[in-house]
Amino acid sequence: MIRAFIVMKIEHFKWITQLIEYLNNNLIIAHYCGFDIAQKLPAYSSFDRFIENFSHQQLDAIMTSLVRRLQSLDVISSDFVGIDSMPLFANTKFNNPNAFFHKSDSKTPASDNDCRLGAHAASNALSKPKVYFYYGYKEHVAVDCSSGLPIASITTPADIHDSKAAISLLTKANAAIPLYGGKLLADKGYDIKNIYNTAHDTFAMSPYIPLNKRNTKKNVFSNGRLLCQAGLIMNKDGTSHNNGCVRQRFYCPLRFSKERDCPCKNPKFYNGRKRRGCQQWVTLPSDLRLSIDRACHNFKITYKRRTWCERYNSRFKASGNARLWVRSMDAVANMNILTHVALLAVALCAVLNNRLKDMKCIQALKRSA
Numbered sequence: 001m002i003r004a005f006i007v008m009k010i011e012h013f014k015w016i017t018q019l020i021e022y023l024n025n026n027l028i029i030a031h032y033c034g035f036d037i038a039q040k041l042p043a044y045s046s047f048d049r050f051i052e053n054f055s056h057q058q059l060d061a062i063m064t065s066l067v068r069r070l071q072s073l074d075v076i077s078s079d080f081v082g083i084d085s086m087p088l089f090a091n092t093k094f095n096n097p098n099a100f101f102h103k104s105d106s107k108t109p110a111s112d113n114d115c116r117l118g119a120h121a122a123s124n125a126l127s128k129p130k131v132y133f134y135y136g137y138k139e140h141v142a143v144d145c146s147s148g149l150p151i152a153s154i155t156t157p158a159d160i161h162d163s164k165a166a167i168s169l170l171t172k173a174n175a176a177i178p179l180y181g182g183k184l185l186a187d188k189g190y191d192i193k194n195i196y197n198t199a200h201d202t203f204a205m206s207p208y209i210p211l212n213k214r215n216t217k218k219n220v221f222s223n224g225r226l227l228c229q230a231g232l233i234m235n236k237d238g239t240s241h242n243n244g245c246v247r248q249r250f251y252c253p254l255r256f257s258k259e260r261d262c263p264c265k266n267p268k269f270y271n272g273r274k275r276r277g278c279q280q281w282v283t284l285p286s287d288l289r290l291s292i293d294r295a296c297h298n299f300k301i302t303y304k305r306r307t308w309c310e311r312y313n314s315r316f317k318a319s320g321n322a323r324l325w326v327r328s329m330d331a332v333a334n335m336n337i338l339t340h341v342a343l344l345a346v347a348l349c350a351v352l353n354n355r356l357k358d359m360k361c362i363q364a365l366k367r368s369a
Helices: 001-011 015-026 027-032 044-053 056-071 162-176 193-201 296-322 329-352 364-369
Strands: 080-089 118-122 132-142 149-157 183-184 207-210 234-243 245-251 280-285
Touching: 001 015, 001 027, 001 044, 001 329, 015 044, 015 329, 027 329, 044 132, 044 329, 056 149, 056 162, 056 364, 080 162, 080 296, 132 162, 132 296, 132 329, 149 162, 149 329, 162 193, 193 207, 207 296, 296 329
Parallel strands: 080 183, 183 207
Antiparallel strands: 080 132, 118 132, 132 149, 234 245, 245 280
16 A cells, blocks of 8 residues: 555655556556555555554654665765745635635534644745635655755644744654754744754754844844834843843833823823833844854855755645645645655665656656666
């Protein structure tokens, strides 16, 4: 069965019916998949039960063995490791834009109780909305940005943020091949202090992550004083230490004034309390996240390698995983692992046949056979 699903992903079949028809018309391939061609091939329900009930740990072990084999052949390395996620649309009517349903329907589709509502930001969308919502899952992948091949993957519901799965993904990738001394490449969604500290302290990796300028557009003078909305220089009021982050608090200079009024009529100034006025927090550049020089040439050249993550995501979706046909978390995770295994197997076959340039293109590898 595993070989049959690998054939399914290599041939970019989206449905089991296509695989069964292909095996019936190519009995020699069915024989290599382990089926007895003298008898009738398994029915649709047999494939469906297999993908849902098969042990996910065994599929993980197969993927890890392929990654280590390619590492021993100097194909995969941990010098540049990129992490990214891709949306997977569940097999439900809620993902059909032409379907009519009331917005007050159940938050969890009845056809798939494991999928969740998630949001995906499409930065390359021109006519479509840049952020769209969908019911489904997320596939988090650690990719070798030198060869464009996967190292490890984790499947989660769509409501899990990318940053929450990053540490588990790096731990799983480190169990496959050591990440010590490598470079971590990720987009702004992973701009979290915990990821920086874990990558640096636990895996000795150098993070290359763009700065997500959330709540950082504050006018700070050279003397470290902040400018409020009314144009007044705010006063410092102590610091806060939380999870290795140092934050400076500023308060309104008219907090204790009984005569002057707020020039911008800030509603916090009229709260009726003794300490009136607004207060703001500024993160001090003493942590690893803010100590990285993102304007240097080395950062820009290294970060360009992250495009291998996007290329691998395109190959993954082209294998028929963009829209799922299975309807459970276990089945989705097994199908995703089998897709990674199929792409790694194609790369291994190309390397063993001295066709390195075809290890990411199955069609070119077929023509050279």
